[in-house]
Amino acid sequence: MQTKREKLKQNILKAEAEAGAQRAKDPYRFGFHLMPPSGWMNDPNGLCWYQGEYHVFYQYSPLDAHRGQIFWGHWSSPDLLSWTQHPVFLYPTDAWDKNGVYSGSGLAEKDGLYLYYTGNVKHPGNYDYIYEGRGHNVGLAVTRDGITADSNRCILENKDYPQNLSCHVRDPKVWKQDGAYYMVLGARTRQDVGEILVFTSEDRLHWKHLNTIQTPQPFGFMWECPDVFCVDGQWIVMTSPQGIAHEKYQYQNVYSCGYFPLYGDFRSEYTLGDYQELDAGFDFYAPQTFEAPDGRRILLGWMGMPDADYTNPTADWSGWQHGMSVPRALHWNGERLTAQPIEELQQLRTDSKRQTMQGTAAINTGAMAELRIRNTGEHLHIAIGNSAVIEWSQGLLSLTLSEQAGYGRTKRYIQTQKLDTLHLLMDTSSLELFVNGGEQTMTTRFYPQGEEQKNRTITLHGEGEVRSDTLQPMTFHWAQA
Structure with missing residues (x-):
C-alpha cells in the first residue's frame, strides 16, 4: 500500500509532467525569472x-x-x-x-x-x-x-x-x-x-x-x-x-x-x-x-x-x-x-542600442528587454504598447496598467523629487523598475495582449539618453519534459 507521501509524490510528478507538455505554448512563462x-x-x-x-x-x-x-x-x-x-x-x-x-x-x-x-x-x-x-x-x-x-x-x-x-x-x-x-x-x-x-x-x-x-x-x-x-x-x-x-x-x-x-x-x-x-x-x-x-x-x-x-x-x-x-x-x-x-544578468544582454531623447523616441523590443534611461528633463513619459504607462512629473512617478493587461491592477506611485536614472527589466509577464540606482523599486505582473505578447513598442517622451537591450532567456532544466 502506498504511503501518503508516495501518493503525493506521484500526483505531483503527474501534475508537473502535464504542465511541462504545455510549457512551450504559454506566452507568459518567464524567460529570466524563477517560476513553479x-x-x-x-x-x-x-x-x-x-x-x-x-x-x-x-x-x-x-x-x-x-x-x-x-x-x-x-x-x-x-x-x-x-x-x-x-x-x-x-x-x-x-x-x-x-x-x-x-x-x-x-x-x-x-x-x-x-x-x-x-x-x-x-x-x-x-x-x-x-x-x-x-x-x-x-x-x-x-x-x-x-x-x-x-x-x-x-x-x-x-x-x-x-x-x-x-x-x-x-x-x-x-x-x-x-x-x-x-x-x-x-x-x-x-x-x-x-x-x-x-x-x-x-x-x-x-x-x-x-x-x-x-x-x-x-x-x-x-x-x-x-x-x-x-x-x-x-x-x-x-x-x-x-x-x-x-x-x-x-x-x-x-x-x-x-x-x-x-x-x-x-x-x-x-x-x-x-x-x-x-x-x-x-x-x-x-x-x-x-x-x-x-x-x-x-x-x-x-x-x-x-x-x-x-x-x-x-x-x-x-x-x-x-x-x-x-x-x-x-x-x-x-x-x-x-x-x-545582480550583475550576472548582464550576460543575458544582446542587441544593444543607444538613443538620445529630445522629445520622442521609439524602441521595438521582444517580450524580454532591458531599458536604462538617463533622464535630464523635467518630465518623462513611457508607454509600453497599450499595456503600461510609466510617468514622472512634479516629484511623482506613477505606473499605470491597462484594464486588459492589469487584471485588476490599476495604478501605483513612488514619490521622488528627482529622477536621474530609471532602469526597467521587462519579462514576458512582469515589469521591474529601479529608480535612481535602486533607491526605490516597483515590481508588477502584467499580461500584454495580442501581438504585444511577443513584440512591444516602447514610446518615450522626455530628454536624456536611453540604452535598450534584448534579453536572452536563462536556462531552465526541468525535471519533467
Whole structure:
C-alpha cells in the first residue's frame, strides 16, 4: 500500500509532467525569472550557497494553482543563470507540519545544510486559528547532498514562545554570528501587535528566547518573514508587516514589506530607525536575503501579493501562478538600502542600442528587454504598447496598467523629487523598475495582449539618453519534459 507521501509524490510528478507538455505554448512563462513547474509559488525559502551552488527553496502548491496544500519546491544554480529543478524537498506529512510546510531559511554548514521551517497544524474544532487551535511549530530538515532530506524533526512548539503571543508565530530565519546561532521569528501578540522574537542556540537544535524586536508604538498586527542582517556596516531589520493603514503614496498594497535600520545590538539594547518600504509595485512580498560567496547581500522576493483583489490569469489558462523577482544586490548608501539587479544578468544582454531623447523616441523590443534611461528633463513619459504607462512629473512617478493587461491592477506611485536614472527589466509577464540606482523599486505582473505578447513598442517622451537591450532567456532544466 502506498504511503501518503508516495501518493503525493506521484500526483505531483503527474501534475508537473502535464504542465511541462504545455510549457512551450504559454506566452507568459518567464524567460529570466524563477517560476513553479506547475501550480502555485509564493515565499522564497532557504536561500543559501551550499557545496558550490545557489539554492532557492520556495512555498509550492503543485496541485492547485490557486494555492492548496503547501510543500517546499527547490531550484539550484551554479551561477544564478542556469537553473535546475529538483524534486519536492518537504512534504506536509509529519504530525508537526500536516497542514503545510511554511516559510523558513537555510543554514549552510560543513556537515550539512540545515533548513528551518514553519510546520502548520490546524487542530480540529471550533477555533479561530488566530488565538486558539493552531500549532505553529519550527521544523528542522537536514540534508548532506542539498537535494534530499536525511532527517526531519520538530524543535520548537507554541509552548516554547512567550506567553503573550497568539498562535501566529512563524517564518524562522537562522544565521551564525560570533560563535553562536541566532533565529528570528515573526509574531503576532494576543493584543494584535506585530513583533520579532530573537532566539539563540549553541548546537542548532536547542533554542532559548533572548530578546524581542518591536517598535515603541504598534506598527501592524503581524510581522511576517523577518530577516536581520548587516550590509555595508549597517544592521537592518527586514519584515513584511500586516495591518498597516493604507495611504495614497505609500502602503498601497494589502500588505507592506520593508525594513528598519537598527542601531545598537539586536540581542540586547537597540533602537529602530524609520520604516522604509522595499517595493512600491503591485507584486512584491516576503523577501529574504542571503550572503553570496563573494560577500554580496542578495535579496529575492515573491513576485505576488497575498489576499490581493487582482488576479493572474495563467492560474486558469495554464495551471500555474506567481514567480520570483530577479535576485537583487543590496547596499546601504548612508540613508537607505538600494537594490539593483545582480550583475550576472548582464550576460543575458544582446542587441544593444543607444538613443538620445529630445522629445520622442521609439524602441521595438521582444517580450524580454532591458531599458536604462538617463533622464535630464523635467518630465518623462513611457508607454509600453497599450499595456503600461510609466510617468514622472512634479516629484511623482506613477505606473499605470491597462484594464486588459492589469487584471485588476490599476495604478501605483513612488514619490521622488528627482529622477536621474530609471532602469526597467521587462519579462514576458512582469515589469521591474529601479529608480535612481535602486533607491526605490516597483515590481508588477502584467499580461500584454495580442501581438504585444511577443513584440512591444516602447514610446518615450522626455530628454536624456536611453540604452535598450534584448534579453536572452536563462536556462531552465526541468525535471519533467
